[in-house]
Amino acid sequence: MEKVLQGQIALITGSSSGIGAGVAKSLAEAGATVVVNYSSDKSKASADAVLKEITDAGGTGVVIQCDVSEEDQVSKLFADVIAKYGTIDILINNAGLQRDAKFHEMTLEEWNTVIKVNLTGQFLCAREAIREFLRRGPRPEVSAATGKIICMSSVHEVIPWAGHVNYAASKGGIKLMMQSLAQEYGPQGIRVNSICPGAIQTPINRGAWETPQALNSLMTLIPYNRIGQPSDIGNLAVFLASDLSDYITGASIFIDGGMTVFESFADNG
């Protein structure tokens, strides 16, 4: 891969597994120094394994623990990254989770947990990143933009999702947070965009792909007829983080094998 991110520092939240791990590997392959973030002790070994794969391939980075929903931990994460590397150029706001329930049975805890990690976590990290971008100003030697933020949203920022109202609400919130940030900080050279994945093969949606029956049922939603891989998202993240996309800000880019063209309408013509 061309080293389009050479000399840049990238933080990828929730990168001990799934999409975050794939994005960390792709950004490192493109030349970025990566911060692999994990939240709890049980994910440390996976985070270390992601970094080992990166360094074995010639990349550089570090592993740092932080629960993105806790303000003091997020402040410390950014302080540690800036102390180690001097600044940060790219934030991938990726950490997320699901707590599914029928809406009339959903507990306040299930609602709050999802909003706190998926939406408030993105707010806390974006705020720290923007503070740092404003403090340091442009770095034209590495990028045309002063800083880049990429929010991991979902097709569910536009497709309603029964049984997952907390998750869909969090992703809908990300859409307008992202666009409002792009509007507010465009004049300072900060680009903010969202990646909206469809079905990507990761632990978060294991039930949707781990049996042949589940996978067949999933394919009825995907015109392109395959499940996505973390590397698909990694390729898009490299593009959105690099100057190749320098005129893109405030955009939600769907990467879903066509899920948002609504396959189920194909036979109704």
Ligand code: NAD
């Ligand atoms: P995943 O479960 O493998 O990854 C989620 C990561 O977030 C995990 O590493 C987890 O430890 C981390 N995390 C959870 N809470 C955290 C916290 N408080 N602080 C820091 N990290 C925390 O699932 P994934 O599919 O890789 O999900 C990554 C992102 O992609 C999520 O935002 C998810 O909503 C989004 N997404 C996934 C799909 C898909 O099909 N897999 C589709 C659309 C959007």
